[in-house]
Amino acid sequence: MSALSKRNPELFGLIRSLDDLNRTVDEFAAKIGVRVRHFTSNIEGEILDYVHKTANEVDAFLINPAGLTQFGMATRDALMEPGRPYLEVHFANLARWFHSTGTYDDSSIFSFGATGVMEGLRHHGYLGGLLALTLALDDTAFLGAGAPPVPPGDA
Template identity: 50%
Template sequence: MTDAASASVYPRTSSKRHRIALIEGPNTSNMGKRTKSVYGEIGTLDELKAFCVEVGARFGVEIVTFSSNHEGDILEFVHETADEMDAYIVNPAGLTVNGMATLHALVETYKPFVEIHFANVTAAPGHPRAVPVGPWDSLFTPYATGVSMGLREHSYVGAILSLTLALDDEGFLGAKAAHS
């Protein structure tokens, strides 16, 4: 177990076991072969998924993982799970600047979503946490409930915990949506 996953759980205001889908977009399948200072020590996408499921369990939430290098597969996953998920965490990865169909699908779930990146995708070239071919203007950021980036795998811990606490907060995300 990693240190992050074994950290004490921040006090929650609810005992509801939220279901959060974690979506990994194109190029995350290359995990472990990328710049370690930016992308960390997680060796494979399966290791990342297991790490996130374990972190979610520590926070009392179910993390359902999905990954694909194909946007159509991601769209089908979002469409098929919209009624059963409380929220989404998405690393659009290769879709960050051109994944309008994925963004549209997420927005139309009417569920909160957090955009996540290992790197700081908005950092200036040469910054130690920047993407090698950036900075990027993400299509997702203006529509996301929140963004967690630049902290390698720790960005995932922050996103899972923050989204869980926000879902617990009846005055924030836990409140019944006006469009429901």
């Protein structure tokens, strides 16, 4: 994620920095009336600490596992433990990305526990994912009666 400006724009789009992505997400979140917390790290332990620290404070997680996509079992487990929905999002279509790098195993260990997966839609996947999570949190027929209630303005 920290290398957005160096990525292939055909696959990753025109977002040139994490700040640009966060600003785009914040603008969209304001339009749909939700609050978003941003957290980014290249260190899995820091991601684990963040997930554990905030699990009871947020209604859902939206994560781009990036370099952890195939190896971040601890992060995936931390996201599954609190029973909050999480959505996995990737700028690129994983099958296309891994094929272009000569890696033919395009599986993600995060998909198994995710409520949903958005990939290949560049930064639009974050916006679609945020909207989908917001709607899903309000849909007890989808997430079940045990889903945490969504306070007005939170997602």
